[in-house]
Every structure is written in structure tokens, then in C-alpha cells.
Amino acid sequence: MARLSGRKLHGKRYCVNRFKRLYPDAQYLPLTTERLPDALHVAEQWFAEHDDGDVSLQGELESIREAVANWESLGMKGGVLYADGEPAAMIMFSAVSEQCLDVHFEKATNKFAADGAFAAVSQCMASSTDLEAYTYVNWEEDMGIDGLRRTKEIYQPAFKLKKYYGEALK
Numbered sequence: 001m002a003r004l005s006g007r008k009l010h011g012k013r014y015c016v017n018r019f020k021r022l023y024p025d026a027q028y029l030p031l032t033t034e035r036l037p038d039a040l041h042v043a044e045q046w047f048a049e050h051d052d053g054d055v056s057l058q059g060e061l062e063s064i065r066e067a068v069a070n071w072e073s074l075g076m077k078g079g080v081l082y083a084d085g086e087p088a089a090m091i092m093f094s095a096v097s098e099q100c101l102d103v104h105f106e107k108a109t110n111k112f113a114a115d116g117a118f119a120a121v122s123q124c125m126a127s128s129t130d131l132e133a134y135t136y137v138n139w140e141e142d143m144g145i146d147g148l149r150r151t152k153e154i155y156q157p158a159f160k161l162k163k164y165y166g167e168a169l170k
Contacts, residue, residue, distance in 0.1 A: 031078030
């Protein structure tokens, strides 16, 4: 994913290169406590742009706020992609094993999303030198949304885990 090599990833490579061409000053910086407000700004902007009254979206925003509020105790990592002097995209993840990272949240504002900010922030995260030891990146639940599922499939997963559902006992 860091190299986006192969013919099937041509579309993602195009998005990343488009973003870099349009925003040559773009910079990906690790998410620190000082940059958490920028990441939260991106998330809140994304939700403002996509708010259609969906309760699950509000729940996701609350989850991001909780993650930001408890950043250090959760041991999460992440990054913010800046373009034109403002936060354009953010990504938050954590290690689930010595080989695998789990992406919890990834958002980009509409202003930059159409120019490839989602692909750019993912590629920047995957090519970070402090993450070289990880072999796999897991994108969390796609909530059955076709667009998210197709996006995850484009990255050609090495394998898929079986999904289980549980029911509370009374």
C-alpha cells in the first residue's frame, strides 16, 4: 500500500499523484496532542458536510471526540495531512499486533476529498518510516456501505476475516 504498485492500484496512484500535483506544499505530520484539534476539525467538518440526520454518523463523531479526549491512554497513533495551510485529512489507527495496524477513523474535508485526499492520507500513513515493521493494515467495518466496501476491495486485501454477529442473552 505504501508503494501502490501494480496495475489494479493505478486509480489510487492517480489520486495520490493528483493530490500531490494540486498541493505541492502538502505535508503529512504524525498526530500528536498538539495536532489533535486539527484532526478533530477535519472530522467535524466532514460530518457537517455529510450530516443527513443519520444517528450512526453522530455516533461515529462522538467516538472520534472520545478518542481525542482519551488519546494518550488509548495509545492510538495517526496523522494529519495539511494542504494550502490547513488540515485537509486525518487518519487514526492503533496496532493490534506486531504485524497489523487497525485504522479506526479516516476523514477528509470535501474541499480536498475530490482531489484525492483520502488516498493521499492513507498512502502517507502506510509509507511512514515509523510503521515499516507492520505488514498489514486493517480498515474497520464498512457498515455495509457499498462505496466503502469497494474502496477497501481496491487495495486488494491479503485475506478477509470472517465476520461474526452476537446476540445478548436475556
